[in-house]
Amino acid sequence: MAVVFEKPKALTDAPLHYCPGCTHGIVHRLVAEVIDELGIQGETIAVASVGCSVMSYDYFDVDCVQAAHGRAPAVATGVKRSDPSKIVFTYQGDGDLAAIGTAETVHSAARRENITVIFINNAIYGMTGGQMAPTTLPGQVTQTSPYGRDVNTVGYPMKVCELLSGVDGAAYLERVSVHDVAHVRKAKAAIKKAFQNQIDGKGFSLIEVLSTCPTNWGVSPKKALEWIESDMIPYYPLGVYKDIYAEEENK
Amino acid sequence: MGEKVLMKGNEAIAEAAIKAGCRHYFGYPITPQTEVAAYMSKRMPKIGGTFLQAESEVAAINMVIGVSSTGKRVMTSSSSPGVSLKSEGISYLAGCDLPALVVNVQRGGPGLGGIQPSQSDYFQATKGGSHGDYHNIVLAPASVQEMASLTQKGFELADKYRMVSMILADGTLGQMMEPVEIEEVSANQVEKPWALTGTGMKREHNIVNSLYLKPDLLEIKNFERFEKYKVVEENEVMYEEYMVEDADICVVAFGISARVAKNAVNMARAQGIKAGLIRPITLWPFPKKPLFNAAQHCKAFISVEMNMGQMIQDVELAIRCTRPVYLCNRTGGMIPSPDQVLEKIVEVNDGGAK
Numbered sequence: 001m002a003v004v005f006e007k008p009k010a011l012t013d014a015p016l017h018y019c020p021g022c023t024h025g026i027v028h029r030l031v032a033e034v035i036d037e038l039g040i041q042g043e044t045i046a047v048a049s050v051g052c053s054v055m056s057y058d059y060f061d062v063d064c065v066q067a068a069h070g071r072a073p074a075v076a077t078g079v080k081r082s083d084p085s086k087i088v089f090t091y092q093g094d095g096d097l098a099a100i101g102t103a104e105t106v107h108s109a110a111r112r113e114n115i116t117v118i119f120i121n122n123a124i125y126g127m128t129g130g131q132m133a134p135t136t137l138p139g140q141v142t143q144t145s146p147y148g149r150d151v152n153t154v155g156y157p158m159k160v161c162e163l164l165s166g167v168d169g170a171a172y173l174e175r176v177s178v179h180d181v182a183h184v185r186k187a188k189a190a191i192k193k194a195f196q197n198q199i200d201g202k203g204f205s206l207i208e209v210l211s212t213c214p215t216n217w218g219v220s221p222k223k224a225l226e227w228i229e230s231d232m233i234p235y236y237p238l239g240v241y242k243d244i245y246a247e248e249e250n251k
Numbered sequence: 252m253g254e255k256v257l258m259k260g261n262e263a264i265a266e267a268a269i270k271a272g273c274r275h276y277f278g279y280p281i282t283p284q285t286e287v288a289a290y291m292s293k294r295m296p297k298i299g300g301t302f303l304q305a306e307s308e309v310a311a312i313n314m315v316i317g318v319s320s321t322g323k324r325v326m327t328s329s330s331s332p333g334v335s336l337k338s339e340g341i342s343y344l345a346g347c348d349l350p351a352l353v354v355n356v357q358r359g360g361p362g363l364g365g366i367q368p369s370q371s372d373y374f375q376a377t378k379g380g381s382h383g384d385y386h387n388i389v390l391a392p393a394s395v396q397e398m399a400s401l402t403q404k405g406f407e408l409a410d411k412y413r414m415v416s417m418i419l420a421d422g423t424l425g426q427m428m429e430p431v432e433i434e435e436v437s438a439n440q441v442e443k444p445w446a447l448t449g450t451g452m453k454r455e456h457n458i459v460n461s462l463y464l465k466p467d468l469l470e471i472k473n474f475e476r477f478e479k480y481k482v483v484e485e486n487e488v489m490y491e492e493y494m495v496e497d498a499d500i501c502v503v504a505f506g507i508s509a510r511v512a513k514n515a516v517n518m519a520r521a522q523g524i525k526a527g528l529i530r531p532i533t534l535w536p537f538p539k540k541p542l543f544n545a546a547q548h549c550k551a552f553i554s555v556e557m558n559m560g561q562m563i564q565d566v567e568l569a570i571r572c573t574r575p576v577y578l579c580n581r582t583g584g585m586i587p588s589p590d591q592v593l594e595k596i597v598e599v600n601d602g603g604a605k
Contacts, residue, residue, distance in 0.1 A: 012456075042452040047317075048460075057458045063447035065320040066460040068343050071313040074305070078317020078325070079447065081275060081301045086321075086449055104313070107306035 008032035010041045012061045021214040021221025023178045024052060024120065028059055030184070031091070031118060034192045035062065038199065044087040045079050047072045049101075051093035052126040060091075070101025073108035076115045087198055089116040095125045098134040098158040105160070105206075112169035112203035116194045119160060122211040123232060130216030134158040137235055142216070161208050161241040171203035173241040177210040179228040183238075202245060210236060255432050260398040260424040261286035261328075263431045264354055265294070267399035268326050271406045272438020273352070274300035275318040275325040277311040279333060282366045283422035284356035287328040308333040312340030312353075319349040320459040322446025324406055324438050328354035330422070331372050332363060338381035341415055345385035346461025348445075348476070350409035352402065353387070354418040356425035359584035367584025368422035370506060371558035376419045377535040377565070384473050386480050387415045388487065389534040391505040395429035401532070403436050410441040412483055419534060421557065423507045423586065489532035490541055494520065498527030500596055501545045503566050504555035505531045508587065512555045515592030524600045534562070542569035551599045552576040555592055557585070577604050 007013075010032035018024045035041050044062040048054060050069035057064035067075040072090035080088045097105050097119050108115065124142055125131040132145040135157050139148040149157075161173045172194060176187035187209055194205035210232050212224035219227060240246070258266070265287045268276070276291040288304065295302035301318075305311035311327050318325035329337060334355045344351050357372050359365035374380075376389045388408050390401040398420060405416030450456050463469035493513060495501060500519070504512035509530040519526035529545060531538050546552075551574055554563035560578040567576050579595040581587045598604040 041450070043449040045321075045447050045449060054462060057460055061450075061456050063449055063457045064459070065317070065347075065447055066458070066462055067316070068313065068339055071309065071316075071340070074310040074313035075317040075320070077303070077310075078275070078277070078314035078319075079321055080317075081303065081314070082318040082321040082323050082325075083448070103306050104310055107310065111303075 008036045010035035010061050012059055014058045016059060017055065018052065019215040021212060021224055022052070023211040026178045026184060027118065027120060027187070027209050027211065028056065030188045030191050031089070032060065033188065034195050037192065038195055040087045040195070040199070043085065044089070047076045047079065047088065047090040049090060049092040049096040051096050053091050053093060053120065054127065056091050070096050070099070071104055072096065072101065073104040073113070073115070073117065077108055077111070077113050080113060080115050084114065087195065089118060089195070091118045092120070093126070094119070094121045094123065094133045094135040098160050106164070106167060109164050109167045109170040109204045109206070112171065114198055114201055114203050116198050117204070117206040118191065119206055119208045120211045121160070121208050121236065122213040124213050124216045126213050126216055137231060157235065159236065161206070164206060165241040169204055170206070170242055171245070172197050172205040172243050175208040175210065175236060175238050175241065177228055177233060177238055179210070179212070179225040255430045257428050258395060258431050259286055259426060259428050260395045260420065261356065261426070262290045263395050263399040263433065264328065264402045264418065265290035267402040267433050268352065268406070269294055269298065269300070270433050270435045271324065271403040272436070273324040273326050273406065274298070275323060276301065277303050277305050277314040277327050278329065279305050279308045279311050281330045281333045283358060283368070283425050284328050284330045284354065286425065287354065308336035309339065312337040315351050316340055316343060316347070316349060319344065319351045320347070320447050322443035322448065324410070326352035326354065328356065330356050330358045331360050331369070334372060334375065341387065342381035342383050342385065343461055344415050345387070346383060347459050348413040349459065350413050350415070352405045352409055352416050352418070354420065357419065357421045359582065365584040366422065368507065368586060369557050369582065369584055370421055370508060371561070371582060372419065373534065373556070373558060373561035376417050377537070385476065386535055387417045388412070388483065389417045389419050391419050391532060391534050392424060393506050393509045393530065395424070395427065395431045398424055399431050399433045403434065407440065408487060412479060414483070419506070421507055484536040487533060488536050488538050488540070490538035491530040491532060492541060493528040493530070495527035495529060495545050497525055498545070498548070499525040499550050500527070500553065500599055501549040502526060502528045502553045502555055502592065502596065503531070503542065503562065504528065505534060505562065508555045508557055511587050511589055512592050514589035515596060518589060518593045519596045522597070524596060526596050537565050537569065539569040542566060543571070546570035546574050549574060553579050553595055553599060555579045555587060557587070558582050
């Protein structure tokens with residue numbers, strides 16, 4: 001009988017610990033499918049971060065190192081510099097990448113480190129129970145913005161792709177979403193390109209994935225998917241923010 | 252042995268690291284250790300190595316974690332305030348059981364302090380310095396030659412025990428020039444089956460990690476690590492004894508202070524005072540036994556330090572407070588003179604010391 005659907009080889013058999021309706025599982029799968037399709041499982045080294053995806057080292061069936069909060073791009077820099085023939089990616093959330101690890105993110109991009117960054121933006125700190133993130137939307141209620149994010153006192157959300165698009169060293173930046181099938185397919189294409197860029201030695205690629213956190217948003221999984229479309233995408237427009245090779249080709 | 256050359260202490264560290272097979276250096280400029288980075292930036296590109304000036308000390312130590320997790324020799328260097336920034340990463344290195352060499356060319360503190368030599372990071376280096384139960388192997392050179400040889404020893408011990416080796420030097424040793432011979436040593440003395448090299452689809456995936464959410468497992472991990480520390484304490488203690496055999500007064504000093512103290516011991520002997528010196532070379536593990544043995548015949552101890560009295564606590568513990576231990580110190584970037592130490596020895600010998 002023909003197999004029409006199976007678990008990617010780059011995922012282990014460990015059951016994911018993520019909450020029902022959380023899209024981490026989808027993104028894990030997309031990354032693993034891409035690793036399978038590119039045939040790089042044996043050469044890939046993952047850098048896990050701190051947040052809900054901290055235990056991704058148990059899920060990705062590749063060599064893994066777990067980095068301190070925000071430091072994944074620095075750890076990935078070390079891994080990649082040690083052996084540039086390896087494929088190195090980080091998997092980070094918004095608190096990790098856009099708050100405590102902002103310097104590491106910006107400078108690894110500025111150095112054009114030949115690594116791939118998978119950035120999960122779900123507008124909240126999930127693992128610690130729903131605090132305000134650097135990407136929490138204006139007015140959004142969280143445990144530490146109980147009256148809604150007041151931009152007059154705590155400022156505005158970080159738009160990571162927009163920010164990094166001003167960094168010369170960044171090679172490829174795209175914001176995608178996984179709230180419906182069509183967008184999941186687009187997200188996979190972007191992730192694949194980000195890994196292919198690394199294989200081709202093209203430098204720093206970052207894919208920002210708009211994701212759900214039904215548990216901490218306090219909504220059903222279905223509502224959470226709808227909220228990405230109704231609230232997140234208007235603030236965080238999808239699309240390619242930088243692709244220096246496409247720019248060169250168009251010249 | 253190689254040929255004898257005249258080098259700065261900081262440069263000797265860098266060259267010794269290269270000759271021990273270290274091909275990855277990550278750092279951030281800070282006085283008085285910047286020559287390590289400058290030397291590496293010249294040499295590494297010529298030998299296919301990596302010199303990278305990181306955006307911060309925090310990033311540099313995490314780059315060290317990245318290389319170390321792949322099984323290769325790697326180092327970073329800094330001075331006191333920068334080492335504080337590296338502390339988070341040092342705890343992660345300990346928690347992941349990763350080997351690395353960290354150099355601290357100390358300057359005066361706390362805070363931004365000053366840029367003159369100091370030994371005031373003794374507590375930070377030997378008592379952990381970051382969060383969690385852990386130790387670093389702490390090596391205290393007292394000459395440019397030892398800056399080189401202890402750097403190489405540090406790599407060897409780090410690999411052997413999967414620990415951080417820290418060179419605890421100071422601005423004097425970093426900046427001064429002395430003749431030094433640097434050997435070529437092998438980098439591949441220890442198998443590293445735990446290293447992240449890519450599975451090659453030939454083995455289970457390796458995981459380098461310090462997270463254990465189950466407390467019983469984390470406890471076991473800590474117990475195991477401390478079993479390893481016991482082995483280090485039993486086998487790796489290094490120290491120098493100078494005229495201790497018949498001494499009445501035992502001076503204890505490490506690093507540049509020990510050079511000063513040795514002169515003072517010679518001056519005391521010339522006056523007929525039976526003084527001796529114990530110079531710990533490993534500050535952790537601390538040479539408890541030789542100090543305890545010295546306490547059997549010495550009537551008093553003097554701890555000579557460039558801080559407000561930090562190692563003195565370890566001296567008191569080592570001799571179990573069976574003899575008085577006096578402090579002879581300068582701090583803030585000041586160095587004690589042989590005369591100051593001699594004065595203390597005379598005072599203690601006369602029984603008039605406080």
